[in-house]
Amino acid sequence: MFRIIGKTDIDFIGSRKITFAISSVFIALGIYAFVMVGLNKANMGIDFTGGTMIQGTFEKDVTIDRLRSVVEGAGFGGATIQQLQSRDTRNTFLIRIKQTEKVDGVIASKRLQSAIVEGFSDNTFRKDSEHTIGPSVGETLRKDAFWAIIASVLGILFYIAIRFDFRGGVAATIATFHDVLAVLGVFYILDIEITLLIVTALLTIAGYSLTDTVVIYDRIRENLKKFRKKAEFVPAIDLSINETLSRTLITSLTTLSVVTVLFFFGGEVLHDFSLALILGVIIGTYSSVFVASPVIAIWESRFPKRFK
Numbered sequence: 001m002f003r004i005i006g007k008t009d010i011d012f013i014g015s016r017k018i019t020f021a022i023s024s025v026f027i028a029l030g031i032y033a034f035v036m037v038g039l040n041k042a043n044m045g046i047d048f049t050g051g052t053m054i055q056g057t058f059e060k061d062v063t064i065d066r067l068r069s070v071v072e073g074a075g076f077g078g079a080t081i082q083q084l085q086s087r088d089t090r091n092t093f094l095i096r097i098k099q100t101e102k103v104d105g106v107i108a109s110k111r112l113q114s115a116i117v118e119g120f121s122d123n124t125f126r127k128d129s130e131h132t133i134g135p136s137v138g139e140t141l142r143k144d145a146f147w148a149i150i151a152s153v154l155g156i157l158f159y160i161a162i163r164f165d166f167r168g169g170v171a172a173t174i175a176t177f178h179d180v181l182a183v184l185g186v187f188y189i190l191d192i193e194i195t196l197l198i199v200t201a202l203l204t205i206a207g208y209s210l211t212d213t214v215v216i217y218d219r220i221r222e223n224l225k226k227f228r229k230k231a232e233f234v235p236a237i238d239l240s241i242n243e244t245l246s247r248t249l250i251t252s253l254t255t256l257s258v259v260t261v262l263f264f265f266g267g268e269v270l271h272d273f274s275l276a277l278i279l280g281v282i283i284g285t286y287s288s289v290f291v292a293s294p295v296i297a298i299w300e301s302r303f304p305k306r307f308k
Helices: 013-040 064-073 105-119 135-163 166-189 196-224 230-265 271-302
Strands: 051-058 080-084 092-098 125-133
Touching: 013 166, 013 230, 013 271, 051 105, 064 080, 064 092, 064 105, 092 105, 105 125, 135 166, 135 196, 166 196, 166 271, 196 230, 196 271, 230 271
Parallel strands: none
Antiparallel strands: 051 092, 051 125, 080 092
């Protein structure tokens, strides 16, 4: 079997205090981001808050600063504007305006288009597409996305608990929450909107992280048959992580290369999605090694039992 690195003998469990400190920062940041996004909805896209998204193309070159001044002059100060660059044109823009209690989405869309036509009277603007979501639909989508994440995490706990044992399920669940919260926290810092596509990426991250964790758990179960003494439990885990390290790195680097290409060449629509996957692959690989497995070791040291 091809190995990206040779045989290793790294004390992963011994470094758990340092890695747990790093993970605590990730989790705290993710919880803070989750609370803040839920309270003020500042980082939520129109999928969850309601609003209108218009994509259009100008006949002549337009700077994003001038377009922003026109949009803000029409009363849409919180609008998000993206320039969609391609081989054919650099004059296509994506404008997102959030729903407000005072202005209906349809009315806001007409007012915005009128402002653009008046502000660029010497430059023809062609609307390519329009997408409007009402506030009630956004509320429903927000609740459905939340329960989808909860259901996926509970499913992971149930699957691992049956295949291995309950403590393994808890450790895998902690690692999954760690990954999701860490990516959410980074997105909050970067002020990136949370959309349905980002939620899809978070669920994908949870599944990817679980795959690495299951591989390590399988090797731990095999090695525990060779170690019968209580004092040999931690060495068995370290040995298992070292034996699967090459496989873990090959899988992660292969996946990372694909999503990196998607990030640079997938276009603006997939930019945030691919960024979430890049962060998820890196953090998910880290949590499989430095979070899920050490949690089992700590559990065994405090609540010892005869492992299977």
